[in-house]
Amino acid sequence: MKNKEMTPVEIRSRGLKALAETLGPVGMVRFLQQFDTGSGDYTREREQWLGKPTVQQIAEEIKKSRNERTAE
Numbered sequence: 094m095k096n097k098e099m100t101p102v103e104i105r106s107r108g109l110k111a112l113a114e115t116l117g118p119v120g121m122v123r124f125l126q127q128f129d130t131g132s133g134d135y136t137r138e139r140e141q142w143l144g145k146p147t148v149q150q151i152a153e154e155i156k157k158s159r160n161e162r163t164a165e
Contacts, residue, residue, distance in 0.1 A: 099107070112121040146154075 109121070112124060116124060
């Protein structure tokens, strides 16, 4: 069966089987524990942290940062 024809459930099932066969049950669990889908809305939260800077403002910040590094 080609990957394009597999459903997401089939892909996940085959992936878990491959992990278990390759890493063993404990290794598979340790591998899966490394990944977390997280929560929240990153885009909205990023706008709260950064605001909505213009391209000009970003360019100025980059220049400022470069100048500070070369001055050190």
